[in-house]
Structure formats: structure tokens, C-alpha cells
Amino acid sequence: MQPLLRMQGINKSFAGVAALTSAELEIAPGEVHAVIGQNGAGKSTLIKILTGVYRKDSGDIEFEGNPLNAQSPREAQDAGIATIYQELSLVPLRSVTENVIMGYEPRNKLGLVDWKAAHTRSREILAGFGITIDVTQPLGSYSTAIQQLTAIARAVSLNARLVIMDEPTSSLDDREVETLFGVVRALKDKGVSVIYISHFLDELFHICDRATIMRDGQTVAVREIAESTKLSLIADMLGRDPEEIAAAGMTDLGGGVRETGELLLEAKDLKTDRNLRDVSVSVHKGEIVGLGGLLGSGRTEAARAIFAMDKLRNGFVRTTARPNGFSDPADAIRSGIGFLTEDRKAEGIVPEMTVRENMTLALLPKLIKNGAIDRERETEIVEKFVKALGIKLASIEQPIRELSGGNQQKVLLARWLALEPDLLILDEPTRGVDVGAKFEIQSIIREYVEKGVGVLLISSEFEELVEGADRIVVLQEGTSVTELQNPGITEESLIGAIAQSHDGATA
Amino acid sequence: MLDTNAFDLRKYLQGNGQSVGVWIALVVVVLFGAMRYDNFTGAYNISSFLNYNSMFIAIALGMCFVIMTGGIDLSVGSVVAFTSVCVAYLSPYGIQVALPGGILAGMAIGSINAFFVIKMRIPPFIATLATMLGAKGGALVIAGRQTISVDWTSNFTKFGMENVGGLLPWSIISVAILAVGLWIVLERTSIGRTVEAIGGGEDATRMMGLPVDRAKAFVYILSGGCAGLAGVILASGFGAGQPLEGVGWELSAIASVVVGGTLLTGGMGSVPATVAGALLLGLVFNILNFENGRGVISISAYWQMVVRGMFLFVVILLQARVSRATKKQGV
Numbered sequence: 001m002q003p004l005l006r007m008q009g010i011n012k013s014f015a016g017v018a019a020l021t022s023a024e025l026e027i028a029p030g031e032v033h034a035v036i037g038q039n040g041a042g043k044s045t046l047i048k049i050l051t052g053v054y055r056k057d058s059g060d061i062e063f064e065g066n067p068l069n070a071q072s073p074r075e076a077q078d079a080g081i082a083t084i085y086q087e088l089s090l091v092p093l094r095s096v097t098e099n100v101i102m103g104y105e106p107r108n109k110l111g112l113v114d115w116k117a118a119h120t121r122s123r124e125i126l127a128g129f130g131i132t133i134d135v136t137q138p139l140g141s142y143s144t145a146i147q148q149l150t151a152i153a154r155a156v157s158l159n160a161r162l163v164i165m166d167e168p169t170s171s172l173d174d175r176e177v178e179t180l181f182g183v184v185r186a187l188k189d190k191g192v193s194v195i196y197i198s199h200f201l202d203e204l205f206h207i208c209d210r211a212t213i214m215r216d217g218q219t220v221a222v223r224e225i226a227e228s229t230k231l232s233l234i235a236d237m238l239g240r241d242p243e244e245i246a247a248a249g250m251t252d253l254g255g256g257v258r259e260t261g262e263l264l265l266e267a268k269d270l271k272t273d274r275n276l277r278d279v280s281v282s283v284h285k286g287e288i289v290g291l292g293g294l295l296g297s298g299r300t301e302a303a304r305a306i307f308a309m310d311k312l313r314n315g316f317v318r319t320t321a322r323p324n325g326f327s328d329p330a331d332a333i334r335s336g337i338g339f340l341t342e343d344r345k346a347e348g349i350v351p352e353m354t355v356r357e358n359m360t361l362a363l364l365p366k367l368i369k370n371g372a373i374d375r376e377r378e379t380e381i382v383e384k385f386v387k388a389l390g391i392k393l394a395s396i397e398q399p400i401r402e403l404s405g406g407n408q409q410k411v412l413l414a415r416w417l418a419l420e421p422d423l424l425i426l427d428e429p430t431r432g433v434d435v436g437a438k439f440e441i442q443s444i445i446r447e448y449v450e451k452g453v454g455v456l457l458i459s460s461e462f463e464e465l466v467e468g469a470d471r472i473v474v475l476q477e478g479t480s481v482t483e484l485q486n487p488g489i490t491e492e493s494l495i496g497a498i499a500q501s502h503d504g505a506t507a
Numbered sequence: 508m509l510d511t512n513a514f515d516l517r518k519y520l521q522g523n524g525q526s527v528g529v530w531i532a533l534v535v536v537v538l539f540g541a542m543r544y545d546n547f548t549g550a551y552n553i554s555s556f557l558n559y560n561s562m563f564i565a566i567a568l569g570m571c572f573v574i575m576t577g578g579i580d581l582s583v584g585s586v587v588a589f590t591s592v593c594v595a596y597l598s599p600y601g602i603q604v605a606l607p608g609g610i611l612a613g614m615a616i617g618s619i620n621a622f623f624v625i626k627m628r629i630p631p632f633i634a635t636l637a638t639m640l641g642a643k644g645g646a647l648v649i650a651g652r653q654t655i656s657v658d659w660t661s662n663f664t665k666f667g668m669e670n671v672g673g674l675l676p677w678s679i680i681s682v683a684i685l686a687v688g689l690w691i692v693l694e695r696t697s698i699g700r701t702v703e704a705i706g707g708g709e710d711a712t713r714m715m716g717l718p719v720d721r722a723k724a725f726v727y728i729l730s731g732g733c734a735g736l737a738g739v740i741l742a743s744g745f746g747a748g749q750p751l752e753g754v755g756w757e758l759s760a761i762a763s764v765v766v767g768g769t770l771l772t773g774g775m776g777s778v779p780a781t782v783a784g785a786l787l788l789g790l791v792f793n794i795l796n797f798e799n800g801r802g803v804i805s806i807s808a809y810w811q812m813v814v815r816g817m818f819l820f821v822v823i824l825l826q827a828r829v830s831r832a833t834k835k836q837g838v
Contacts (some may be wrong), residue, residue, distance in 0.1 A: 017835065123596070148594070307714075311716065329714050329715070329716050330716030331715070331716075335717070338713065341714065347710055347711045348706075349711075350703070350704050350708055350711060350712075350774060351774070352701060352703075352770065353707055353708060353775065357700060357703070361700065361704055361712075362715040364700055365716075368697055371696065372696055373695050373696060373697060373700065375695065410533075415715075
């Protein structure tokens, strides 16, 4: 059968760095097709080229047998490719009808909008997806799921032949996900194709026909979902041998418990409103505990819960000093916890402030002498850490934004080390820094652990976890499912645990 | 570097590139005035210039702190009018009652702003717009829609009129003390550092355990208090509580802050540069007055505003250029 979409030999680089190297994607008519891959595999770049957000450097795109070279999202839309974004581009204060038919309103003889016909038409369109709601109400009065479905309905009513859904279920609850799946199936029945991007692999087995797997900017495999297992898909994503992973995963589960030092912090049955369902983890003195899992498994969410940034719905966090947990981040910091966040730009640095000011922000309460900041001690501490961590800068009075990523990260690490914490939560401490800085940051962490600091380490790099952590708590969909013990953890056994432990049926 | 002075200047430029423009412009304008007009540097001109502009410096300083958190305070002009009326009524009790009374009245309105912004989560623009209208109405109500003359028999008017040691009135000295105090707060205290951090990223600041709500309350109450001080200066220096005064002053204050290199998005700011910004804006009027006084040309008040707008534009352009140039050399 003639494919609906064929992308071939797509190349794209950003500032000389290749993001896509002869990537391919082929979508059959009426098929639900998953595109999966690790962060940075090139999924979103490929999709953005298709939808006209980026220009490709070279390669061919054919849509319905004709060459397509969308220069803007609008052109892709006119060609019949609709994208449903996570942040919806609808108008929540206007009625459902207005959102569905905006720009294509039926007119009466006087050229005015015929509202009666408009409401009927939008009711028909939505009914086609099994949604019956009062279309005269503002769209914003309905749930996110309904809003998303309205966006899909609008796209299809505008004659889309290919609908792209980017992480459509990330903000939906279980029942809403079912409704969404119903709509995807309805699209399929209408002969509309769907590109489905999700990091929840379980979902693919429910609704997808095939999956294109990407890795390092290349298309590495196209699989029939019916003939795949979660394990085999993960193996494809990571470029490993599935049998090796399976074997390693079986042998290394449930090792003995080796306790290092006294218990620093215990978190049990944590549940929050942010995709965290049931996570338990404990950290001892002089121990690195890793949180392993795929994107969206709840690693960062678990750290946020421990640090009292999100409200606990269930479970508890306790330390010797705080048997009832922390009331807010300031309280956690006072009890000797530091949290190096994953998002350096949004939650870490204050770009216009100097290196000195950035480094001592969390330390400020301890730097006050007679009501004022003790600048001498401040400078002394900053210079000590600049030297100890090998931070490269022109002056400590330089705005931090002028530093390289690796050096910014070292400043942020110093911010927490200066507090002399008992426990450090490190979320992706080496993301986006060069290899040299990465090695340096890792050895700094090691050094502090040997002095007795406990570390909760979150990393998407399996190598970093396997080599760094004494224990790894494996998370899946917001639940801690198993724990691996070093020595003895290999990347394969970790991947095996991530893929299998929750998933006896498909593995 | 061989020359240590040159090195220090470079270091200063690196940290304060944004505010270099205002200092250059200030020096140029002062030199221009001093060379062109006879009495420009005379004691009378300096004293009356500073006396009038001390009010603008006061509200610009409060505004600078609010803007550093990424907020805005539109109510300051109305608060000046409101407190000038309040202190006119308090003037028989002397400056020792009227000064704290006026500052407290301003801080009370600042507290309302803080409550709306922090507790009710209303955007600062809207919240302070509401108190701007409220304070203006309040001023007109308690003044009975007319100017309230102060009590000339008490020591109240000495605050704004009598020169200390024959040099400068108390009003200017009080604003100078305020500026130095706020400079220390910003550079040397934890609350000042927190204010800057909030503008850089509120979530990040909260995450670091810094008292975000307390710092935000501080800036709005501070801004109200500064406007209160300006109200006292207004009533005492001009001998009347003036419910109709202060219109558009909030915009002058914002302009001073921006000219001083503070980012409207928050995250960084400078007390001395804000003072310089306020002085610069005042000087442009002062110079236009001198120019009119020469009798060669006559520039109407409306054209003065146009000239001032153009001047603002030039200073900001200059600033952008200088800061870009220092950034290039900086690293």
C-alpha cells in the first residue's frame, strides 16, 4: 500500500552539531504509529521538520504521494497535518463551538454567523468522537482531556489526514486516558493516521500499530507492536541486546542489604499530585542511592516530595532531627538537605547575579553578622570553592550567565556544598556539561560521600548510576518497584529491572 | 593589569555595565549646565533643585526595589498626594509627629498592596492600580477636594524649608540617609539579596529556602513608606497638603529606575544608579528652565515634556550600547 507519509534521509544540524543523520519515518494510512527514543534521540526535531517549525538541511518528504516542504506550521496544517500540542492553542474563554469551527463559521444570508447551525455542526463533529457536551459553554470549563479532544476534533474537521500527538496523556487521569484512546481509535476508523509520541511505553501496546525507534539522530528500527515486548523496545532505544538485558535482569534482583553508616533519611509510600504514586527510598551516611527509571517514572517528583516542594498525599519523610518531615524547602535546608535541581536555567541560576551572589544564596541565613552579610567571609568561602572545584571564571563578580554550562553547574554544586549538608539530592548533576567537567563533578561528589555525606542521585545516564550508586531504587510510573545492590549492578541488569519488574505480562 | 585603578574600573564595569550610561549622561549634563549658565552651580539652584527632586528620588528608590522583584507599584503618585494631606492635618503637632505619621500612612497603603499581591495573588499592575485610584480618592475625600494649608506656627515647615547649617534642608538630608540605608540593605543584607533573587526566578528563590513572601512584603511596604516620605516633603516644602499633586509621578519613578539600568523584568538593580537616574531626569527640566531664562528661545511646558522623552530615549540607547560593549570586553 502507498504510504501516507514518507520521510527519507533527513539531515539536520544545529550550529554544526548533527541532530538528525539520515533519519526516516514512514506512516501508512489509518495507522497509529509511535515514535520513541531517549531524550535527545531526535524525535522532536524530526517532527518539527515535518510540521514546518524547523527547515531540514537535506532529505525528502512525501505526503500523499506529493513532495512536501512545509515552511511554517500553517503550511503543514493546510496540507493536512495537524499537531496537538501539550499546551493547547485554543481559546478557553470562548465556547466549545467557537473553538471547533473558528475561522470556518457557517453564515446566514446576511453574512452573519449562523449560531444555530454552528452549534449543530460542532455537536455533530464531537459526537463523531463519542463526546456529548454542552457546546455553548466556555471550553475552559471542561477538563484538559475534553479540551484536548476538542482540539483533535477541530483538526479532523479541517480535513487532517495525519494527527501528531506529543505526550498527549501527560496531564490526563486514567479515565481521561481511556477517552483519549477511544478518540484515537475513532480516528483510525476514519482512515486518519496518528503519530503518537509518548514516554509511557505501556500506552503503545494499547493503541499503536507500529513504532519507529530513534537513537542518536537516526532511525534504528521499525517494529510491529504486536510482535514486540516492552523489553525489546527498550533494548532498541538503548542499542542493547534484549536477551542479554533479560538474563542480567533476572539474576541480579534482590541482592543482600548492606548498610553503610547510620540512617539519614527515610521516605516511605510517597504520593503527590504530580504523577508520584508510591515511592519508598532511604539514604544512609556515606552512601549514594540512585533513582533509576525512564523519563516520567517519577524520579524528580520523588526528590521534590522529599524536599517538601510538593504536598504529600500519602506516606512520610523523616530524619532523626525531623521525625515529621519538612514543612517547606527552607526547613529542609535548615535540617541539612541540599537539592541541586535538574533544570539549571529555570530553577537554579539567577542569571543577572554574580557568581559570588549565586553561590551564597542558600547560605545567606548563615552569613549574617550583626544584621548584615559578612562580605569578607562570603568572599572567602566563594574563593575557596572556586579553587576547590576548579571553576573557571574571570572574576567572582562576573554575572553567572557568562559562565559555561559546566562551570555554572559547579557554582550551583558549591552553593549546596557550602551549606555542609548531611544529604544532597542531585538531579541530573552532569547533564549538559562537557566530559571533563562531568568527571570533575563526579569526583567532587565522591569526595564528599567519603566524608560521610549521603547522596540521592538521579540520572538518565545508566552508566553514571551504575558506576556511582551503592544502591539503585528502580521507579516505574511513579512507583518504586525494586532495588538493586552494588557491587553487581550492570547497565543491562538496571535496564532489565526498569523494563521488567512491573511488567510480567509483556516481558 | 599594571595599573590597579584601571583594573578596578574594569571590574566595576563588568558588574554594572547596565548603569554606566546614566553616569556618563549625568556628568555630561552637569558639565553642559555649568559651562552654559551662570547660576547653574549656585547654592540657590542646587538647593532648590535637590529639594524638589528629593521627592522623586524617594519614590524612585522604593520603585527600584519593587521592580527588582519583577513587580511594579503604580500607587506611589497617589500615595504622595494622600500622605501630603494627612501630614497637613498632623502639622500642628510638629514634624516629630507628622514625619512618622506620613511614613506610616504610606506604609499602610504599601501593606494593602503587599496583601493583594502576596496573599490574594493579584498581579502587581492591577493591585497597585486599584490602590492608586483608592489613595487618590481618599486624598480628595479627607481634604474636601481642596488644598490643605499646613500649620506655619509649628516646626513642620522647617523640615522642607530651613537649611541645615545654611546649606541643605532636612528633606534632602532625610532622602540621602534613605538612599544610603537602602544601598546597604541591597548590597549587604539577606533581604536585599533575596529581592534581587526573586526577580531572577521566584521558584528558584523559594527552592533555596529564602523568604520570598517576606521580601515581597518588604518591597511594597518600603515603596509605600518612601512615597509617604515624599508626601511629607511635599507638604512641608510647599506649605500645603495637595490632593491633586502626584499625577504621573509613578511614571517618572519608573523612568528613573529604568534609566538607572534596572531591568524592568527584575533580577538586578542599583541604588546609586537609580538616584542618578532621578537626578538626570530632573536636570533635564532644570536645564530647559535655564534655557528659557536666557530669553533667546522659549520652550513651553508641553515641548519640555517632548524634549524630556527624547532625552530618555537617547540615554537608554546609550546604555544599551555601553553595556553591550562592556560585555564584549568583559570575559
